[in-house]
Amino acid sequence: MAQAGFQLSGNDAGGHAAAIDAPFDLSVSVFADRAHVHDTIRDDALAAGFRLQEAGSVEILVEGNARPIGDVVLLDCPVMDGRACAALSRLDMRAANAGSQLVVSTSLEALEDVFACLDQSQPQILVNPTRGERVIALGRVLGTMPRMRARELSGDDRLTLLRLTEQVGQIAERLEALSEKDAAGSAFRLGSPSPTYRGPQDASKALVKPPRPPLPDPRLVRRIIRQRQLRSEFFDRDLFADPAWDMLLDLTAARAEHTRVSVTSLCIASGVPPTTALRWIGQMTEAGLMERVEDETDRRRAFIALSDKAADGMARYFEKVGADALTFA
Numbered sequence: 001m002a003q004a005g006f007q008l009s010g011n012d013a014g015g016h017a018a019a020i021d022a023p024f025d026l027s028v029s030v031f032a033d034r035a036h037v038h039d040t041i042r043d044d045a046l047a048a049g050f051r052l053q054e055a056g057s058v059e060i061l062v063e064g065n066a067r068p069i070g071d072v073v074l075l076d077c078p079v080m081d082g083r084a085c086a087a088l089s090r091l092d093m094r095a096a097n098a099g100s101q102l103v104v105s106t107s108l109e110a111l112e113d114v115f116a117c118l119d120q121s122q123p124q125i126l127v128n129p130t131r132g133e134r135v136i137a138l139g140r141v142l143g144t145m146p147r148m149r150a151r152e153l154s155g156d157d158r159l160t161l162l163r164l165t166e167q168v169g170q171i172a173e174r175l176e177a178l179s180e181k182d183a184a185g186s187a188f189r190l191g192s193p194s195p196t197y198r199g200p201q202d203a204s205k206a207l208v209k210p211p212r213p214p215l216p217d218p219r220l221v222r223r224i225i226r227q228r229q230l231r232s233e234f235f236d237r238d239l240f241a242d243p244a245w246d247m248l249l250d251l252t253a254a255r256a257e258h259t260r261v262s263v264t265s266l267c268i269a270s271g272v273p274p275t276t277a278l279r280w281i282g283q284m285t286e287a288g289l290m291e292r293v294e295d296e297t298d299r300r301r302a303f304i305a306l307s308d309k310a311a312d313g314m315a316r317y318f319e320k321v322g323a324d325a326l327t328f329a
Contacts, residue, residue: 025051026049026050026051026070026071026072027050027051027052027053027070027071027072028045028050028051028052028053028070028071028072028073028074029053029054029055029069029070029072029073029074030042030045030052030054030055030056030073030074030075031055031056031057031058031060031061031073031074031075031076031091032057032058032074032075032076032077033057033058033059033076033077034076034078037076037105038055038057038076040131040134041074041076041134042055044131044134044135044138045072045074045138048135048138048139048142050070050072051070052070053067053068053069053070054067054069054070058075058077058084058087059083059087061087061088061090061091062083062086062087062090068098069091069094069095069098069100070100071100071101072100072101072102072103072138072141073091073095073100073101073102073103074103074134074138075088075091075102075103075104075105076104076105076106077104077105077106077110077114078105078106078107078110078128079107079109079110080106080110080113080114084113085113085117085300088104088114088117088118089117091121092117092118092119092120092121092123093120093121095120095121095123096120096121100121101123101124101141101144102118102121102122102123102124103123103124103126103134103137103138103141104118104123104124104125104126105125105126105127105128105129105134106125106126106127107127107128108127108128108264108274111125111127111263111264111267111274112262112263112264112301113300115263115302116295116299116300116301116302117300119292119294119302122282124137124140124141124278124279124282125275125278126275126278127267127273127274127275127278128274128275129275133275212311212312212315212316213315213316213318213319214315215252215255215256215311215314215315215318216252216256216314216315216318217256218252218253218254218256218257220318221249221252221253221256222253224249225246225249225250225253225269228240228242228246228249229271232271237271241271241272242271243270243271243272243276243277243280244280244284246269246270246271247266247269247270247277247280247281247284247290248289248306248310248314249269250265250266250269251266251290251304251305251306251310252306252311252314254305255305255306255311260293260303260305261303261304261305262301262303262304263278263281263302263303263304266281266304267281281304288307288309288310289306289307289309289310290304290305290306290307290310291304291305291306291307292304293305
């Protein structure tokens, strides 16, 4: 790794970051091995009104007596090795304990290792981000920090975030409705009992949730996925982007095949850029549709799987559409 510490522009005579007139009191720590990336991240954080608490290379994070981290931690780690894994795991634990917001930029090649190391702090992970994407991530932090008062996300960014949250919420509600549709049965229906009614025993049976149907044949689901992917050969991929459904389909097929899905593979299946896919994965995990599964034999790996609730909804969906699955999916 690079040597710890960078020469910071705008420092005072004592080597500390110069204070700025911030509209709120939030501190930021910046860690990056690439000097130009470090300076860009730091400058954007200062321009957003953060107070710089600490800045330097990723190497600082493996030191024994690390100073307190900021309310927000911005880290760039495009290459992973043993020391970087140790640094990220340590930072993940510290951020979770301190309640700090963590934003990590990395490369697609290092994504699996980065994802496996960050299992406690619920970070934002950016893959090969542009400067604009980093700034948007910083805006999302400001929109969620309970101590933030003066600044808000721009109208467009807030609408995008709300749309994402609403869409995932709608998917969760639909799957929940599919899985619970028959739970109430006809027990609460008013009117005369039917000729076949045989007393309270029948009513109690109606309240029992029917067993979940089996998951669809994974070969059918894979055909649906291929059919959906074919559209991008003739039309702009963004025109039909539906990452939530594409990822649910991929995870449904994997569950039926008894195979595990890596975060990188799921990002590819989503059909959208990895950073966007990771935001969807985070939202859908919060909604209870996906879950993180640790590799029992290798702590440096983690997978994504359907939750039982989502599996139940997908099974009932495919049972409902039946032979028309290729048309509706």
